[in-house]
Each structure stands twice: as structure tokens, then as C-alpha cells.
Amino acid sequence: MFSPQGPSLRELVVQAMSSVERGYDLLAPKFDHTPFRIPDSVLDATADALRPLGPFGRGLDVCCGTGAGMRILKPLCQGRNTGVDFSTGMLARARRAHPDAEWLQADVRALPFAEDFDLAVSFGALGHFLPAERPALFAGVHRALRPDGVFAFPIGAPPPIGSRPYWALLGFDLAMRVRNAVWRPPFVMYYRTCPLHAVLADLTAAGFSVTTVPLTALGRRDDGSPRCRLVLARRT
Template sequence: MYGPDGPTLRELAVQALSSVEHGYDLLAPKFDHTPFRTPDSVLESVGRELAPAGPFADGLDLCCGTGAGTEVLTGLCRNSVTGLDFSAGMLDVARRRVRPGAGPTIAWVRGDARALPFTAAFDLVVSFGAFGHFLPRELPTLFRQVHGALRPGGRFAFPVLAPPRPTHPAYWTLLGFDAVMRVRNALWRPPFVMYYRAFRLGAVLAELDRAGFAVELSALAAFGRRDDGSPRARLVVARRLSPPPAA
């Protein structure tokens, strides 16, 4: 599947029946040859949108995978860039493909985004395509962790694509995928959490507000607008307020 360099159907099946962590360890060598990897067009658009607010001192790529977003940060940060992921296999690939250069230092950390080992360490946190791995009830913890990892005034930025309408085949594809994953997780352990339709923008904005962020939305102009005039893609930029909210 996905061409000669991508995973086979058997490899995808083995991954899907594994835990999230082990599944991505298995997929890591071929991950960049799958549709699961964030497209360069999204990465580049986010980089262009954030550039006028920079340069930033230190940045974190949350759930960095093979490091595509980390590369974006190397063009936005002057001191250091850190990629964090809980898959050792993904980090191994990231280390090989994102080489240190004349810009910021690069560090790789294996860790859980729901228990970040950082306190007020970054001016910019980005994340690309990882939120389907978090259940809605986990978002408050996730956002509090990001809030604590940012310095006062620091930004948490991530793109959000407009969901397809019911008249589009992609709507039914994503609906079917999520339904299959729910059945799989009801029948098989360990669970593999990946739900494309669980990350709802309205709920996300409310949780960011509760976590102590001031949120701004901007359209990613490269993706145009839908027939009703709404953007096809937005950038969420959540700025950490100080002091942090009470637990």
C-alpha cells in the first residue's frame, strides 16, 4: 500500500492490533511514505503564519513523530528545538532525518505529552496531526501540561482542517474509520486510540480557555475557503496567560 516504499496491508494490520506506542515503533521506518504524515503544504503554511511573531528562543514539537514539525521549528527558533514523542522508533527516524546545522540545537526526548518533563522551558510549542490519539476527556490534562511547559506569553500553535461535509466521500471514510476503531477497541487489548472526528474545534477552544490560554484563530490562506466562505484550514494560536490557572 502507498507505493513501493510504504507499509504493506499486513504491516498495517499488525500495527493496528498493537498498542499505539508499539504500533508506531513498527510503522516508523515507513511512516513518511504514508498519508498519516502531515503534508508539507500544511507544515509550510504554519511556518509562514508563525514567522512574523518570531524569532522564538526555544521551541517544542509535541508528539513529533519523524520530525517533520521539528524541521519547521528550526526555522523559527534561535536557541533550541526539542522533539518529544513516546515512540522510540519514531524518534530514531527523526534523529536520522533532522540533522543539526548552523541554527538552533536539537534535542530528542521520549515522553508522554500528558506528563511533560518541562517547566516554563519554551516560547513556542507546536503539534501536527497528533490530537486523534487523545480522548476528549484527556484534553484538559494535555493542555495544562502544555501551559506549564510554556513561559509566560509563550504560544501553543497547531493547524485544524475543516471537517468534510456529509456530501463529501471523505466524511463517510472518516466516520467509517472511527467506527471500526471503536469496535476494535471494544474487542481487542491493548487499545489503539486514533479517532479522526473526536477533536472538535468548539470543545478544544473551550478547554484551552479553561487551561489558561488566550486563543486566536487565523485562516491558512494557502488552502482557500469553502463555499460558505469559511476557511478550509485554520491555525490555532493559544498564548499562555500568567499566572497559571488553579488546578
């Protein structure tokens, strides 16, 4: 799962026993050599789905990490793009990789923007928010977008019940709950707390008009359904 340039087991344990912010600060130098970085195939499929809706003005990458989302914002957006994250270490890596973008350290549950952007994207971040925190996150993105602006992010289909991926994700989430029950500060990272129906309901409650499109380039499950969908939430 990890390249030789990635973190050691000891480094991963130290990161997992830290707060989310401190953990990502520690992981930042090697983050792009881990499977946690969003795959290029997902970025490419997202860009292909968004291209017919553009071009856009300014773009925002929510929970930007090391800046992988800039790979699609740059060709889709005509204005200057911004990435926001709360990890100093991750932002430092992003700033070095994309010096032409703006980078802001902030809590995305309280985004400091108002009608500044035409497209917002986010990749792999929802698991870092408890269900009760999603309304604040989505409200902030809604506020940051101009009228008719779009918030887009991919969301994977749940693995079939009883499959190896199902048990792996269930085991990971249970381990994280035990860890957070006995150790402080908590490290919030769950794979099973953001089902599609709940995410769509929270987006609608935040004022978005929501649709989804299948990212067929990422394949289909055995039942023919797409492995991944792109959520398109428009500020109407």
C-alpha cells in the same frame, strides 16, 4: 495512497492491532512514505502564519513523530529545539534526520518541562487523545511554555455532512471503536473527537488566550470557509 516504499497491507493490519506505542514503533521505518506524515503544504502554511509572531527562543514539537515539525521550528526559533514522543522507533528516525535537535521519549500527557520554551507546535496528534485526556495535554504544554509563549497547531474543518470524506471519517471512527471494544490493547486514533469548539474550550480552561487564523493557502470549502485554521494559544 501509499508509495512503493510504504507499508504493506499486512504491516498496516499488524500495526493497527497493536498498542499505539508499539504500532508506531513498527510503522516508523516507513512512516514518511505514508499519507499519515503531515504534508509539507501544511508545514509551510503554518510557518507563514507564525513568522510575523517571531522570532522565538526555544521550540517544542509535541508528539513529534519522525520530526517533520523541525522543518518550521529551525527557521522560527533561535534556540535549540526539542521533540517529544512516546515511540522509540519514531524518535530514532527523528534523531537521524535532525541530529542538532534534542529528542525526549515521554508521555505528553505529563510533559516534564516548566517554562522552558517560547513556541510549541503539534501536527496531527489530537486524534490520539480521548476528549478526557486533552486537559492534561494542554495543561502540560501551558506549563512548558514561558509567559507569552505560543502553542500552535493546525486543525482542519469538518467535511460537509453527507460528503464522501464525511462518510469515510465516520466509518473509520466506527471501525476503531469496534476494534477497541473487542481487542486489547486499544489503539486510540479518531478523526471526529476533536471539534474546534471543544478544543478551544479546553485550551481556555488550561489558561490560554486563544485565537485562530485561517490558513488560506490550503484552500477554501465550497461555502468559502477555510479548509484549515491555525489555532494560536498564548500563555498570558
